[in-house]
Amino acid sequence: MSRILYTKTHEYLREEGSAWFLGITDHAQEALGDITFVELPEAGAEFSAGDELATVESVKAVAGVMAPVSLRIIEVNSSLEDAPEVINSDAQGSGWMAKVEVMDPAQLDSLMDQAAYDAMDK
């Protein structure tokens, strides 16, 4: 099983080969409700840990997506621009938002593993 790490603000990073896939957690999509719009960053853009790199809108709410660690965008999931509802149906799978390169792997230590995220008071 691939490694998956979480933030307190409900983003995840899923490891696949040398890259990481970033998105919002299943809990986050459920809290937001029907997602109607996603604003994604540009490939090549770099963000520091905590920077807002994308926006997710549901019918009633707007939420920023933060960079869990300092990272560079390799590729974005542009299919979400026409089908943002995929985040509702498969947030942690085909609903990924960006494929990223982690700049400083040491920063991954600050993130939660599955057990810690499950135990977190949401």
Place this chain on the structure above:
Amino acid sequence: MEHHSVKHTALHTRHVNLGARMGEFAGFMMPLWYSSIKEEHDAVRNGVGLFDLSHMGEFFINGPQAFDLCQYLTCNDVRRIGDGQCQYTLFPTPEGGTVDDLIVYQQNPESYMMVVNASNIDKDFAWVTKHNRFDCTVENQSDDYSLVAVQGPNTDALLEAFGFKNISAMSQFTWKRTKLHNRSVILCGTGYTGERGFEIIVANEDAGWLWDGLMKVGEQFGVKPIGLGARDTLRLEMAYSLYGNELDDNTSALEAGLPFYVRTGPEFIGVDVLRRQEQEGVTRKVCGLVVTEEKRSAAPRHGAPVYSSEGEDIGEVTSGSFSPSLDKGIALASLKKGYWEPGMHVQIEIRGRRMNAEIVNLPFYRKPKKKSKS
């Protein structure tokens, strides 16, 4: 007595058991959605939905001059309704603002009910009491009554299956006190969705009976419980005003784009300002906007600035959302004079970016015409 704890409606446990996402609204813990705002929205447009609106306020006005008090407090003309009818109206202030919007129900000229917004119950009751120069009895029974709305094209079938007689013969904006299964019910042909529907008012102790019965009988009609999220998208598609957004203490009914509900024949509180606004025109008015970006875009939200095609600041969004029926962003916006014509192009600033939008005729949503039988 003033208290700040969050109130629960009589149906609170049922919402929690249905898995609703709950949130605070107007001092009440209310269901925001159960399954999904879009699904609930579609259920009301195409089937039937049940809303717990027990947070709404109910006032009862009685006395030989009850008609005079209602006429004095509101800007619509109460003479236009008869016994068993009701009308949408507003409480204007003498300065040209609005205390609240509401529905006035006439039982007879000596007896009325008012249904007011939950967020304004205390303010409204103080207002009505303060201006009661006609010696009426004014009772605020908001805490004693629950309100369940049934809305959608399958409403009549559901209510008749539940036991109400001749529902399909009842017109919108009529109401009656009746009994069902030996319980007292106030049955009102009103709603906030643009669909055929009723709002049913019962004593709190009968709320569970009503809700459970409608949910059970409604299974065959695909009934769904509907949260406040879909209530807002449904009302916005119809361009119905929401107090606190389109209307407030500084905005008149005319500035909110509601001239149909302003009848300045009779005298009432605030009539002078409204007569002047009718003669001279208003300088800002609530209009409808549809986002016209080719790609999917962010939805306009309350407070977003609006600019003319020349870049002039012309007003701001009062209510905005993604519209499930139209599959695009829609907004009501208070715009300055000169920018009210349908077809005009404007821009809405959303998170620092200006989106193209167009002024449109209201409502945003019109029911598709029924196919004629071939």
